[in-house]
Amino acid sequence: MSENKSIREMTAQRALLGFLAPILTLVILIAFGTDVTIAALFALFVMILYCMFMGYPWPEIDEGMASGVKDIATASMIMLLVGCMVAVWMAAGTIPTMLYYGLKIISPTLFLPICFVLPAFMAVCTGTSWGSISTIGVVLCGMAPSLGIPVGMAAGAVISGAFFGDKMSPLSDTTLLASSSTDVPLFDHIRSMWYTTVPASIICLVIYAILGVRASGSIDTTAVQELSTALTDNFLINIFMILPIILVLVMSVKKVPAFLSFGVGIGTGILFAMLFQHRGFLEMLGYMLNGFSLESDTPALNTLVSRGGFTSMLSLVGILIILGMLSGLFTKTKVLTVLVSHLSKKLNTPGTLLLGVWISCLLICLIGGQYPAIAIPAVAFKDACDEMDIHRCVLSRTLEDVGTMVAAIIPWSAWVIGYGTVLGGISVWDFIPYTYLCFLCPILALIHNFVGIGLFHKDDEVRYRPFWIRGRSN
Numbered sequence: 001m002s003e004n005k006s007i008r009e010m011t012a013q014r015a016l017l018g019f020l021a022p023i024l025t026l027v028i029l030i031a032f033g034t035d036v037t038i039a040a041l042f043a044l045f046v047m048i049l050y051c052m053f054m055g056y057p058w059p060e061i062d063e064g065m066a067s068g069v070k071d072i073a074t075a076s077m078i079m080l081l082v083g084c085m086v087a088v089w090m091a092a093g094t095i096p097t098m099l100y101y102g103l104k105i106i107s108p109t110l111f112l113p114i115c116f117v118l119p120a121f122m123a124v125c126t127g128t129s130w131g132s133i134s135t136i137g138v139v140l141c142g143m144a145p146s147l148g149i150p151v152g153m154a155a156g157a158v159i160s161g162a163f164f165g166d167k168m169s170p171l172s173d174t175t176l177l178a179s180s181s182t183d184v185p186l187f188d189h190i191r192s193m194w195y196t197t198v199p200a201s202i203i204c205l206v207i208y209a210i211l212g213v214r215a216s217g218s219i220d221t222t223a224v225q226e227l228s229t230a231l232t233d234n235f236l237i238n239i240f241m242i243l244p245i246i247l248v249l250v251m252s253v254k255k256v257p258a259f260l261s262f263g264v265g266i267g268t269g270i271l272f273a274m275l276f277q278h279r280g281f282l283e284m285l286g287y288m289l290n291g292f293s294l295e296s297d298t299p300a301l302n303t304l305v306s307r308g309g310f311t312s313m314l315s316l317v318g319i320l321i322i323l324g325m326l327s328g329l330f331t332k333t334k335v336l337t338v339l340v341s342h343l344s345k346k347l348n349t350p351g352t353l354l355l356g357v358w359i360s361c362l363l364i365c366l367i368g369g370q371y372p373a374i375a376i377p378a379v380a381f382k383d384a385c386d387e388m389d390i391h392r393c394v395l396s397r398t399l400e401d402v403g404t405m406v407a408a409i410i411p412w413s414a415w416v417i418g419y420g421t422v423l424g425g426i427s428v429w430d431f432i433p434y435t436y437l438c439f440l441c442p443i444l445a446l447i448h449n450f451v452g453i454g455l456f457h458k459d460d461e462v463r464y465r466p467f468w469i470r471g472r473s474n
Contacts, residue, residue, distance in 0.1 A: 007055040010334050012342050014054070018335035019380075022047040022326060026372055027364070036371050037315060040322040047329045054333060061329065068328020069321055074259065075180025076317045080310055081262040082171050083291070086127060087308030088269035089244060090292035091284060093277050096305060097241040098125045100231045103136075103224050111147055112212035113205050115140050115157035116164075116437075120201075123165020125245075126307065127172040129408070132162040133419055139224060139300070141423045149212070155423040156434025157208050163408045163438055164201060167400050168193060170258070173316045174370055174404045180320065181378035182396040186258045188462040192393035195454030195464070196401050200440035207436055230298035236276050244268040319371055327379040340384045350390050350470070351450035354398055357381050358446060361402040366410060373403035391456035394449070401445035405438040 008014065022043035029039035051061045089095045102121045106114055118140065123132040137158040144154035166172050170186055179189040231237060244265055251261040266288070273279045287293075291309025294302050330336045347353040357377050365373035378399060385395045410416055411428045420426045448454055452470035456462060 015338035064328040064332030065325040068324040072324040079313045083313035084288040087287040087292040092269040092273035093235040093241045096235040112208035116161040120161035120164040123162045124169045127169045129162035129166035151424045152430030155431035160437035178396045181375045182392045189396045192397040196444040204436045230301040323375045354449040370407040374399045401441040405441040408438045
């Protein structure tokens with residue numbers, strides 16, 4: 001008891017110091033090129049020093065960090081299961097089958113919309129925007145000049161589509177992070193995102209269709225045919241192979257917990273790999289740990305399908321654990337409670353509170369990257385959303401509408417510069433103006449949050465009902 005008396009009172013000024021000290025440490029280190037995991041670790045140590053300055057004894061600091069890790073334990077395990085499932089589905093031919101049939105839809109008359117749809121489809125299947133951009137994106141951008149379409153325009157459509165998949169795939173790291181950081185069930189989070197992503201995607205497809213009328217000439221299908229042939233040479237391709245995905249989707253619709261759904265997905269994937277791809281059980285266990293790998297004569301295919309595995313998620317889980325500890329200390333010291341309490345006096349409506357989320361996420365994303373932009377505002381605002389009777393899936397949706405999407409159009413980002421390099425050695429300014437989805441999602445998030453579209457109450461069931469407005473009868 002005597003130890004607690006030594007703890008300083010948490011004033012607004014001290015709370016601001018407790019928030020800015022670790023966050024600025026994180027942002028500055030990332031800005032200088034430090035890996036986000038190491039930057040987050042330094043931020044955690046700064047927060048520990050702040051707790052000591054405030055008079056907290058070590059046992060309470062340790063308890064706060066342990067509480068934060070406990071809160072994200074299940075989410076971390078789900079991320080690891082996703083890594084295993086991606087590897088298993090690759091080895092089983094499940095994802096390669098989806099990719100094979102996706103390649104069949106390429107058409108000259110709808111080339112730009114296909115530049116959006118096909119990378120989106122592949123990113124949803126694989127959970128990675130980079131994998132989609134660096135494989136099928138390269139193929140599509142290579143075809144654009146023969147149709148009279150600027151490579152930058154095609155690249156913008158490709159990146160938009162890839163980030164659709166990055167945002168909506170249950171296998172995506174950002175999707176998992178947004179869900180876990182806000183304590184929202186994964187598929188509730190995805191259902192909520194349809195409110196902004198569906199209209200934004202429709203608008204994109206219309207714009208790309210209009211821009212695509214300038215296409216003329218014919219497509220050189222050599223690269224597509226090479227990739228399709230490589231798929232059939234290395235996997236048994238059959239529509240029956242997608243049953244593991246269908247099973248997991250059905251279980252998610254039935255609201256079976258993601259932990260169990262993904263476990264069943266892994267089990268059926270192993271069974272399919274053994275029965276149809278003639279892989280051994282021990283071989284599959286190796287893929288589950290280290291990821292699936294392929295060494296064919298087609299480098300693009302090797303890049304596309306060599307991924308997944310338990311170890312592939314360890315970096316993300318490490319970040320999540322560190323941020324969980326940081327979150328636990330924020331909670332223990334009431335730093336965010338005091339700050340958001342003062343902020344909420346001005347942001348006193350759902351729209352203005354979510355505007356605060358939107359701005360916070362944008363600022364952190366511009367200088368700190370995707371992961372901090374999602375995780376930090378999640379911790380800061382989730383209790384405030386509860387108090388204002390806003391379902392946390394609206395918070396998680398807003399975080400992805402800004403944090404995930406804006407990351408694709410930050411011109412000084414190494415990743416964004418890399419997109420231009422991979423897609424034909426073009427400047428970021430050649431494709432950013434055409435990356436429409438990444439502009440539309442943040443804008444629609446603002447509109448929806450102020451109008452009340454999809455703005456669920458705290459205890460509402462999360463369902464997709466287009467144009468449903470808060471306050472109307474459910």
